[in-house]
Amino acid sequence: MKDQRRRSSLPRLSWFAVEHLLLLPLGALIAMVWVNAVPESYYRFTYAVSFTVNDVGMVFFFALITKEVVEATVPGGVLHPWRRALLPVIAAIGATALPALIHKQIVVALDEPMLAGGWPVSLATDLAVSYFVARIIFRKHPVIPFVLLLGIACDAIGFLALALFNPESDLHLATGALIVAVAVGMAAALRRTRVKSFWPYLIGAGSASWYGFFWSGLHPALALVPIVPFLPHAARDPGFFVDARPEARDTLSQFEIWWRYPAQVALFVFGLVNAGVPIGALELGTLGLPIAVLAGRPLGVLAGAGIARVGGLHFPHRVGWRDVLVGGLTAAMGFTVGLFFCTALLPPGQLRSETSMGVLLSLAGAPLALLFAKILHVGRFSEH
Template sequence: MTARAHHSPAASAFLHKIEPFFAGSEVTGGPLLIATIIALLFTNSPWSGGFERFWDTPLTIGFGAREVTHTLAEWIDHALLPLFFVIVGADVKREMVLGPLAHWRTAAFPLAGAIGGMLVPVALYLAVASGTPAAPGWGSVITTDTAFGLALIALFATRLPAGLRALMLAFAAVDDVGGLLVIAFAYSDTIDPRGVAAAVVGLGGIIGLRRLGWISTVPYVLLAVAVWGGVLESGIHATIAGVLIGLTVPVAPRLDQARFAERVQPRVDAFRRAHDAAERTDDAEEESQLRKRAEERLGYLHEMASATREASSRLIEVLTPWVNYVVLPLFALSNVRIHFSADLIDMIGSPLVLGVVAGLVVGKPLGFLGFTWLASRLGLAQRPDHVTWRMVIGVGALAGIGFTISLFIAGLAFGGGEMREAASLGVLVASLLAAGIGYVILRSCAEPRQRAEAPSEG
């Protein structure tokens, strides 16, 4: 890579810029963007009918006399998308316990922004669309697309303070939970209390095992499935199960470094003695026994080293590649259905499209900035260290990227047909505008690349 960068600096600079969209240990937006483009191409091609019929294929899962039938697209929404929200929940908890949002006033800052980022967009949407057939689509301006927002912030890597990413993450998480609650109570016909009870029992089981210090992952996985199944059965959208499960994941390691050193040192000495004795002996049977003893000590050391890592980091590390390259792209392929036509283009000036664009592009940053400023003036909240008000405006602009859940809510509000496509078009236009505005603002806030990448002295 170094040689390639030396011989092709232009290509290296380009790859360096787009890398946060496709690689790294965090949720990225590149694969989601590519899948969206592919979905738009297929939807507007001669193969659109077959493409959409494929995602609408019914799939039945049964156990005994109980059967559940959903289309492939719905199974992706209900069964795969919650994995993304497990990451969101676990990451937010880590930032609020160990990261820049650990202080209550700092944590209150994105909470205040999220409240404003939901109320103001809805008010703007209804100001435009109230009294029209577009009114039920107000929920589509509530949520923020976490993947795209974090990917755009990651473009600047070390050139922006770490607290900015934590701010965006916490805001988006609260925002998403608000959107999921709206789905549960505004766009769900009925809520089955038996499903809610099953989810509560599963969640209680996870918390109980944590308090008992249970280590094996199998019971946790089974209980997490029970929580997901209960939420799904209740009629509440299953993605909220992902957030709840993520919030239960421990952020503190089972073994701190001091205890690790105390416990491991005798086993290291025992491993060294067994290894040296195996090297010296000429007896094959004795050598085999000594090496087996050394391997046992090595296994213990590996287990102890694993105990020094927090469970949330391990979980995020395991799930992130699947979410980046499977879950989010499949969601886009199955949910993005915008048929560009003269009739649809004519709807750009309709209350539906204008309401979505006004809510996301104007309402999100206005609500985020207004409520955080007010909370700060009242002494209820505090900006994370090194985060300026201009950066806050940039995060508010990125909050207008309302892609994933916004498209989902548009489908719930309007079903299929022209209204859903118009709402999806509004979400797409608003997301592009919000991304561009947010990028320009954050770029103006970022340190020059040379200064940010210069090695520190001493």
């Protein structure tokens, strides 16, 4: 079978790295060493390839993330029915509002008014990093699609804040939204005419959506997020993180089979291109951002989820408050989306460097999430 042949063609060590999602941290580790050893060489490399990697290559990773969310919302999925799918979206309001409020209070307390304009950075969630850490902790637990949908909603709120509170940004939201709407219409038409190959969705609707995101000033890597739900798929969820069988005929499964290995390679280069932050002097103001997101995100998720529960919404099956707390920590890391916000909001110089270092320090959410998972006995540390 095609998938088995592709797997067997990989060296054993390479296959282990792909299967255990080790390519992203490997790329990040190489980047950190490279930028602090030979910075000129690293910056030349990233200047040459960053657009291709971040805005094109990562399209397929985010498409596969969306595929998991789509399958989780069909009958039998952990986010079905709508009362379960809507809860992480409502929780995202608390997950963004509380970090922003904490960040503002820290800036006031430290008397660092120049850092106040960077508050939208506290809204960012890096789906790639969150997915990686959540998979390590929870493996195939149903809290993962909850975290993914939470992260998508947080980033949507962040981009909206960027557009509303950064008047100097070159955003054309109305025009971009119109182009994306046309792309969605194309995908819907392909679905109605029962087009089974994923290529017309990808080349036609996907390309139009990418251009719409790019023109709007938003992250083009999210271009397939509104398109993937229109790919014909199985009527019931086969199980969360159950790999599509090579003989599967539905379009969504064929898309996954074709792109899951290239997406892993894109993750490696993504880490290599984006994780190269020089280790500079740690200013006191730098600590405001990681404190805001590492404390505010999980507590905000709990608050938002609590309000949603009072309103009649439900957690997925087998997901409890402890899982949501740890999941909120995995969603606290901004990384590349946070760095993107830094570039859009702050001028080059010391201020941007301090905030970027704060974004990098938010990666402490990974060991914190592991620690809390162990203390609370969730995920891989569960007693069951």
